Amino acid sequence: DAGITQSPRHKVTETGTPVTLRCHQTENHRYMYWYRQDPGHGLRLIHYSYGVKDTDKGEVSDGYSVSRSKTEDFLLTLESATSSQTSVYFCAIGRGLETQYFGPGTRLLVL
């Protein structure tokens, strides 16, 4: 979707290093989400935000933190990356009435 970008798109890092993923939207939507996708699990919610500085935890939030200091950006931080956090990370926005649209994803490999 042209209104949502994620950066970086690919990243390789080492165990124990901090990593920050960025989700940027150009449409001023209030709701933003971070999901991770792993084989055999579908997509699972990590954290979400319902406004600037308003966030809540999801199903798989351990080891992750988020921040939203302005409407257009939602940051996901792995404080100390582990191999179990190797995954594909998707950001989504809540647009209109109860519908979510997704960014292109970030593939993260933790060695």
Added chain:
Amino acid sequence: AQTVTQSQPEMSVQEAETVTLSCTYDTSENNYYLFWYKQPPSRQMILVIRQEAYKQQNATENRFSVNFQKAAKSFSLKISDSQLGDTAMYFCAFMKSSGNTPLVFGKGTRLSVIA
């Protein structure tokens, strides 16, 4: 807590034929939304179709339609006149109706369309 189950990990269909992907869910909510998302090899998540639980009429979008059975908690996706571009992972998802709540996904069905 809500759960979504897709019982068919993989399916295949001949080009131009019709295929149905199954999805069941468990919830105590009365009002909610159901979705099918498509994920082609590019990994982009694409919304295919959306159903509001309070609407009895099944949603349709061109070649895609759903069979929504609220009492049975079933939400299947029918793809008519299958095309090679329909080859993808398909995810069923649930959302509570209290407003932009997070999605709960099934594990997906990998569909292959064969020429």
